Amino acid sequence: MDSAPFSTFPDALRGKRILLCTESFGPVNGVSRTTMMLVNHLRANGANVVVVAPHTAESTFVPKELVAAPSSAQKPEIIRIHGYPLPYNPELSIVYPARLSVLYRRSFGSAPDLIYLASPASVGFQVMLQLRQQPPERQIPIICNFQTDLAGYCAILFPWPLSNLAVLAFATVQSFLFNHTSVKTIFYPSRFVRRYLEEQRVQSDKLEVLQRGVDTELFHPARRSDILRQEIAPAGEIVLICVSRLAGEKGFGFLADAARALDARGLKFKLYIVGGNRNAAVEAEIKDSFGSLSTGRGTVIFAGFRVGEALAAAYASADIFLHCSTTETFGLVVLESMASGVPVVARDEGGPSDIVRDGETGYLTPPADLTAFVDRVMTLAKDAGLRKQFSTNARAHAEQATWERINNKVAWRMVETIDQSRRERIQAGLSQTHSSQAQAEEGIGATTTTPLLARSLPINIVQTQLANARLAAGMVAISLTWVVVGAYLVFIKVGFWIKAASTSCLPGRGGI
Structure with a gap:
């Protein structure tokens, strides 16, 4: 990866279908501006990118959005999903549960080649949880870009002991989700973040540094x-x-x-x-x-x-x-x-x-x-x-940190991840073929195939139900985490409202 020609964009990524899920999209903060730069770069070079992001309560940026169902010749540039805006920052939301199959259908009509999670939180957690319940042949490879220290924010914003509980909850969820095989790469921006991820026992071979670029023509x-x-x-x-x-x-x-x-x-x-x-x-x-x-x-x-x-x-x-x-x-x-x-x-x-x-x-x-x-x-x-x-x-x-080179690095990793996933599926298919041949050589003929298939059907049904049960349990756990966080933030919002109302009534503050 370090030797890849980051001065150029990989031709193999042109036309590939990328579902990019982000917690905010627009000139909201440094993280969302970074994501916008990547999306623009990928699209300008021919990659097929659909963005999934929450609705914003008070948006400074409303991108073009197609509300009609996509056809073979038309797809939405961005899919907005509903959620609860954070009282501290209404540009960010805790999204409501969203089915991955619905996002597939609304974006490309079927599964994408790759999923990119920008600073995964309420959207990204749901995507990773649902993907890990899929059978191996249906697991789309994931690249994460860890850009927001949610646990750190909780430690500062929440009082004890809620702060400790929130930090523990986020650490547990992130460790559980990031360690799954569907997550191929986790980009991190600094040594500070790498240490945090290693403390959550994330495999070191998944971690890759990705700093940010700067527009040296604008900022001059x-x-x-x-x-x-x-x-x-x-x-x-x-x-x-x-x-x-x-x-x-x-x-x-x-x-x-x-x-x-x-x-x-x-x-x-x-x-x-x-x-x-x-x-x-x-x-x-x-x-x-x-x-x-x-x-x-x-x-x-x-x-x-x-x-x-x-x-x-x-x-x-x-x-x-x-x-x-x-x-x-x-x-x-x-x-x-x-x-x-x-x-x-x-x-x-x-x-x-x-x-x-x-x-x-x-x-x-x-x-x-x-x-x-x-x-x-x-x-x-x-x-x-x-x-x-x-x-x-x-x-x-600063002149050494250009957006083009950094975004090309992401593009090259995307190509390698898609190719690796394809090779793994081919190898899995060959393994199944070799297994069938071995069974035939051992005398398991056509007469036993139908009974085995008949017996496998109820097993598959049971496995599907178990997967759905695990998915439901995981969604409930994540939803409860966000409900607790959201409830506390609502409490804060009410406190701000009461404080503002009481202040406005004081003499000299415009009150009656």
Whole structure:
């Protein structure tokens, strides 16, 4: 695999039918943007891709969707399935049970050549569970891309002991599903994720590193805007930037503490935070955590969502990028910042540990050491020459990570997986033929074939019923896991609503 010509797309994949299941699709977050880039690349090179993704409650991206049943000349580009939107992030949903046979019928009319699971969770878990109940000759090969640390999110968002139970539940489910023979490859983005998967006893020969690419034309130092800098820092303050969805698991508590510490040290700075949350209560809670730095003095500026050239200009117009999350499996925003020529200060945990070269393109600090983090920011803020050196190094490093090469690597693995599956089926067929011949040589003639067949029919029926029972039990287990998670998130949502309602009634807040 390492010697494959990743500069080219494999001709053998053109026309192959790929069912790509993802938990989100659109410019929602780094994971979904990565999936979009892969889908676009595969389709542009002739692969036959149908996407399965949940409906979104408040979507910023609505792709073309054909609701009519597919014919031989027409297939849907994306199949949306229903689910319950997460209160913390309505762009993501816990999907309701969906039969794999229905997805086959709605996509290609029959089984695909390969199934690709992007960051499997509520959709991916269902697909893997249903496939493992199929007989070997009907098991479609699976490639997974592990991009979201669900257990890590649960550990941060949920209170004890629910956090421990949720982490254990996800670890158990993932270990059970990933170890099945139908799962051929699990891409992982960083050493942090590989260690986690190995702890779940996933076979090492299935694991393959797959980092992410960056659009080095869009994210470029030339996007720096003097107009935007004047708007952000009219007095010439140092501009710090953070690009992230506003959510508790993204490390905003740490960032707020860092901002207060920098202010206490007398640094003249503006912290420009790009991102938001479709849940207004969550967004308000994050903003309130910065206190007077945001509400009174304007040291912290919340810019809201930015995409495309506006996002690229925000990156390039800053001096230092601050990354405070410890749950990122990769951290695409870190690479986008480096492509923009902006050095990074990040906590040394998760994906950024594999992206940032400490002392060359930025700094990595111990995850819990606020003082070390602030010290590194101060060092860069006070030394323009060092920032320029780091900026040059960061841009050079990002230029080596192109989407085309990374997506071609996925395409080559798809071809190898499809070929391997075909060879295994051929060998299985030969084994059955050889077994029949051996039985004939041992004197088992045609007269015994019919009784054996007659006896095998009830056995097959029993096996089918057992498989259905196991599938039902597994679906119930997974559904209960998501029900518990969903119930807790509903509880949180109600709490946010009550808090927002009570706040709005306070004097000076627009209440009556």
